[in-house]
Amino acid sequence: MRQTKSALFRFIRRYVGDEQEAQDLLQESYAAAWLGLRRYDPNRSFEAWLRTIALNKCRDWSRRRFVRRLVSGSKDLTTPEALSVSDGAEPIDDQMEIARSLTRLNREISVLAPHLKEPLLLTAIEGRSQSEAADILGISIKAVETRVARARRKLFEALSDSGPPPSR
Numbered sequence: 001m002r003q004t005k006s007a008l009f010r011f012i013r014r015y016v017g018d019e020q021e022a023q024d025l026l027q028e029s030y031a032a033a034w035l036g037l038r039r040y041d042p043n044r045s046f047e048a049w050l051r052t053i054a055l056n057k058c059r060d061w062s063r064r065r066f067v068r069r070l071v072s073g074s075k076d077l078t079t080p081e082a083l084s085v086s087d088g089a090e091p092i093d094d095q096m097e098i099a100r101s102l103t104r105l106n107r108e109i110s111v112l113a114p115h116l117k118e119p120l121l122l123t124a125i126e127g128r129s130q131s132e133a134a135d136i137l138g139i140s141i142k143a144v145e146t147r148v149a150r151a152r153r154k155l156f157e158a159l160s161d162s163g164p165p166p167s168r
Contacts, residue, residue, distance in 0.1 A: 001030060004047060004050055005026070007126065008026060008029065008050065008051070008054055009022060009023070009026050010125075010126075011051065011054060011121055011122075011125070011126055012025045012026055012029070012054055012057075012058060013106075014106055014109050014110065014121055014125060015055075015058040015109075015110065015117060015118075015121060016058060016061060016062075016110060017106060017107055017109070017110025017111070018110075021061065025054065025057045025058060025061055026054070028057050029050070029053050029054040029057050032053050032057065033049075033050055033053050036053070044135075045132070045135075048132060048135055048136050051122070051126075051136050052136050055118060055136065055137075059114060062114060104159065105155070105159065108155055108158045108159060109121070109125075109155065112151055112154060112155070115147060116147050116150055116151035116154065117151065118133075118137055118147075119133050119137060119139075119143075119144045119147040119148050119151070120147070120148050120151035120152070120155075122136060122137070122144075123144065123148050124148060124152070130144045130145055130148075
């Protein structure tokens with residue numbers, strides 16, 4: 001746990017967008033890994049196996065959250081309507097602006113569709129190779145490449161007023 005806790009927490013935090021939920025999911029991930037330790041294949045990377053468990057916990061959390069919102073009819077604070085409400089605060093200095101930008105980026109990442117968010121987090125944020133991400137997600141390397149490109153395009157569009165990025 002000491003070796004993997006920080007990186008796994010950051011991964012989960014970026015997936016769910018909430019620190020408390022991420023703490024709970026981190027604990028659930030380690031508990032599930034402990035209970036499933038007999039099923040671990042030593043020919044596979046332990047970190048990849050643990051990341052897969054955490055990813056599944058995040059997916060379960062997303063499904064439960066969707067159902068709760070559907071049943072309760074409550075609005076999500078990450079909807080465009082909620083995000084358009086200004087807090088009226090002016091940035092105090094550059095660090096405050098950077099912190100806000102990071103918060104917005106994390107929020108936008110957390111609302112990406114799972115099939116785009118997962119490969120983006122694994123490759124661009126966690127620094128894993130496309131091959132490792134493909135192994136964790138159970139998809140082809142080409143699918144990882146395509147999904148990361150689409151996720152980056154969506155983030156660019158969400159974070160800028162200038163529309164989609166220029167084609168290369």
